[in-house]
Amino acid sequence: MWDTRYFGLPHQRKRNGYCRIYDKRLELWENQGIAIDHELIRIEIVYKPDEKILLSDVKRYPPAQNKQYFAAVITDWEAFTRKRAKQIHNMRDGIDMYTRHIRERVKETLANQYHIDFNRLAREQWGLLLEEPCTVLLGAA
Template sequence: MNASVSIDKFVMEYKDVPLGAYYGLMRDEAMNGFQTKPTIYWGDYCYELHIRKGKEAYLHVFYKNFRETDGHLHTLRLETRPEHYLHFHELLEPIRKVASRITFVGCDVAYDVRTSLENVIVIPTDMRREMTYEGTTRYFGKAHQRKTNGYCRIYDKRLELWEKQKIMLDHELSRIEIVYKPDQKILLSDVGRYPPEQNDKYFAAVVTDWDVLPRKRVEQIRDMRDGAEMYTQLIRKGVKETLANPYHVDFNRLAREQWVSLVEVPCTALLGAA
């Protein structure tokens, strides 16, 4: 089963940035007419700056992790959508010049399929991952695990576009979104060589024709889809075998095929080649 792949949020860090460079960024964003919105963030950083360029783009800036108690050079972290980095290239260029290195932290990888949410099945490989709900959205992971590797949510993207942006699609659209956060920091210049491998976290399928499946199997699939019953290991294996062809969503293949093009925009903006 094919799906379109995108990155919803891209997180990176500049290493060994002096405080003066952070203050310079604050000065430059004010002088260049960017909008700064004060935001309370119960996180891990001493300094925060939330910048917006009109209605087009936003940038979250976090400086000096609370664990960094020694010296005068600290980490500066950025979070935004990949394409938004292009809007802040000139603002960030002085930071790039003083940083010792630029690393990739993680991103949200989104797999979109043109079907209703009831046809999307996601089964965790680690059965300790419990499913929770908020409305029609399904989650694997607690709220405080939102930025951890493997956190997943499955939701009606068509509905979200309408509710948040008043965009009405003429077709159904569902999204499987999984956090990709490698154990080791990767140099941003090398990130294209490290596509996410998320098949080891979840098995996913999109059922396009329920009528061809045995009734008992349909019941089991829907129970597992909704988190009502995860059954025994043997039944789970049978469900996956039933869904393997042609319904399986191969996260690894999809990400691998598109990864270089997906990270090209933020890498170009942040590495000084824009």
């Protein structure tokens, strides 16, 4: 079972946003009594831009989060030493975030893995995600 995990310290969340990951299956069960038979983990990136943006213009400014977040999809755990795999697991699970030096070495180790480009994903989906709320709030898309 997952607890909600936040990435970014509280003071950082007030600056440029943050990421939270939680067990959506558990949330559905506890809040709505809906049971599903498979794992469902939800990842949310909350966007807080540096500059003020008019609500009518927000669709033109998708978030840029690659400098705040790094994610790699690991398909071959055998490619890592036992020590490095443990560090990756611990960082993923929020058990130990290690020193900056170790985090940088881990990131270098993951350089050959598939990376998630948060900026590209945001650009591709931003307009679609905001179309309905903007229509409701502003009366036009």
